[in-house]
Amino acid sequence: MDAVVYKGPHDVAVEEVDEPTIEHPNDVLIDITTSCICGSDLHMYEGRTAAEPGIVFGHENVGVVTEIGDAVSDLEVGDRVVAPFNVACGFCENCENGKTGFCTNVNPGFAGGAYGYVAMGPYKGGQAEKLRIPYADFNALQLPKGDEHEDAFSLLADVFPTGWHGIELANFEPGDSVAVYGAGPVGLMAAYSAKIRGAAEIYVVDRVPSRLELAEEHCDATTINFEEGDPVEQIKEIHGGGVDCGVDAVGYQAVDSEKEGDGAYDPARENPAVVINNLIRTVKPTGELGIPGLYVPEDPGAPDDMASQGRIGIDFGLLFEKGQALGTGQCNVKEYNRQLRDLIVEGRADPSWLVSHRVDLSEAPEMYEAFDARDEGVTKVLLEP
């Protein structure tokens, strides 16, 4: 079957790979109907992780069950399902506590597994024709049959729950003012979640006009372009002081507007601490910071030695002085995806406006390039085999 294979920095190819098989009685196989390209794939694509060539990408997967293992009891051939990007067992201590992003059974020596991602276990990605879902009764969330809401449901694998998780990590409550740094898919979903959950005010910070327009149009956000001046000062000016809580939907490859470079995303412009430090300044004393944006313990392309070991210069003194709290880590998708699915089914949420492209799997290399360049209008790309 065809799959998107990582060949090396800035290079992916659609190649023939082995089809998955049932490896354990609780596995199912699905025919992929949609697999999304994610911002976190770009960290690997750019050679900014320890990813080795040969990985099949794709951790945001929807498909139809074609084969079930003997021990699968809740799924049948023909069911349409979405798989959380986390692979989780469902019965370890962390899974029992709902922390399925930190399952201790699926990736020996590590807490947490995922499809098609460096260091996240042996699970092949779904940017392919077929996918194996392990612990399928637990991991495969059933969707209504047919193809209705396919775009919106595909966002249940990662970015909608991860955005929701971002404001959850920030201890968001209805009536709060919230600042979201980053208007990529996760930031936009965090802002959209804040809108659904009754935020009083939403600020979204980015530099790409088309992304800021989406935040304004679909999330009722006040948009802040950080290339036009210090985003913290811009927010404080409009809001009249620090906001209640904030979300970092950028992560370690953050652009610092104070730094010069050849292009917007020249690594010379990066400062892995800039977003967290801006959030510490943006959020009021005792407010909370949710950090679903990705940070890594090892970055081969880091701007300096400290950052290459995942150590970054956070203004911890100021954080402490303000009595702020930090919530970090990848989303436990299972915590939210059932409820978010039902909001979509009942028409109370429809995040499909995020999707800018649905293309054939064979077009993946061009789409990786365009998404990586943050081309105007390329916000979320879905691949269809």
Ligand SMILES: [Zn+2]
């Ligand atoms: Zn993702």
Ligand SMILES: [Zn+2]
């Ligand atoms: Zn587990």
